[in-house]
Amino acid sequence: MTNAFDDIPGTVVFTGERARRGRHLNRFCMSLMKPENRARFLADERAYLDEWPMTEAQKRAVLERDFAAMLEEGGNIFFVLKVAAVDGRSTQSVAASLAGQTPEEYGAMMRAGGRSPEGLRSISGRF
């Protein structure tokens, strides 16, 4: 099923298709809401991930803290942010990595008023 928002560049909308693909990745993320699970994950990340029926690509994305890959593999932004929370890492630094910028570059951009939508509305050029 195609959606009108597929035409918006650089924008991940969490559809049902993504939810199905990311089901176990997002369930793993949700498990990090419990302190004891956070401790177990940090003690042996690979072993903890292997308890979940996730794809290898999903596990690798988590191990490498590759947030763009986590979204690509069906992760929902608010769920994968729980991996960042385990690391004590800010939402802004995750946003910077998704944008392909250093935290310094991204922070300066935000202080200067953020990323303009000009030229970033439409892949097809309709908007």
Add this chain to the structure above:
Amino acid sequence: MARITAGVGSSHVPAIGAALDRGRTHQPEWRPIFAGYEWSQRWIAAERPDVIILVYNDHASAFSLDFVPTFAIGCADSFAPADEGWGPRQVPEVIGHPELAWHIAQSVILEEFDLTLMDRMDVDHGLTVPLSLMFGQPTAWPVRVIPLAVNVIQYPAPTANRCYRLGEAIARAVATFPEDLNVQVWGTGGMSHQLAGSRAGLINREFDTLFLDRLSEAPDALRVMPHEEYIREAGSEGMELIMWLTMRGALGPRVRELYRFYHVPASNTAVGHVVLVPEETGERSVTDDAVPRSAAA
């Protein structure tokens, strides 16, 4: 009878809560944001609402993706601040108003708005940050709160128009609640911001300004705006703005804007805040009627 006396729109950026909780409100990055709510803190201290119907979205705190209610109303006696992955915010427990919540649920469900009924629900920054912005850091919140959670993180979210019409139905429900209560409706989230994707960091001041103008003067234009336009102009997470329309719908056809504040940025987000009051549009009272009734007929 209970009556809706005002509406509040406010962003609910988690980093604002963290700045407050960690005593950073006077840092240059955060000071303008808290200053932008000083008028509103004085206003609400004078208004002394009894109950706030607080429209917000949960961010993977109370709801996993195992079940995703489109609209969920909190009917519990109280709601605990959620542990969002680094321990709960050290803010007071949120005290509900179960009698009014159940009354609203019954009224709007029989009007065919099929709310999910929540008797236990932890509340995350989406709900507690606006409370902190409006009330500061009290030892107990000076108001009861009915949480109304809207799904905006699993597509499809409800339409903007559905959010507005739910607000209208809530207003009808409140008007038939027998207890004399001063009720406010708050719409939270937004304004423009995006996390998900390489367009992260998007801010659209022009759209946000238009949204705030139309919210008061021409909400019909916002009601018919499709999801993709909210996402394109305000960002993937900026679509939270549809929740402001429930607040707007609850205020009736005409409103007056008492206060507006806008600031970029709070972390990744444009902060917007308005205070609106309903204007009477029905029959004026006799003393307010300059034209004699016989002449008007």
